Amino acid sequence: MSTNFEKVKYYYDNGLWNIDRVKKAVAKGWITEEEYKEITGEDYQ
Numbered sequence: 001m002s003t004n005f006e007k008v009k010y011y012y013d014n015g016l017w018n019i020d021r022v023k024k025a026v027a028k029g030w031i032t033e034e035e036y037k038e039i040t041g042e043d044y045q
Helices: 004-015 018-027 033-040
Strands: none
Touching: 004 018, 004 033, 018 033
């Protein structure tokens, strides 16, 4: 699990971040594409 996974998941689940912000977290290497899917329920594109 990435070090920022819980933080990103919390932000997304509580409406603080939208899906585009979570995509940026993948691009910056904060979370993996698999973690993106776990957080959002969608495949990373």
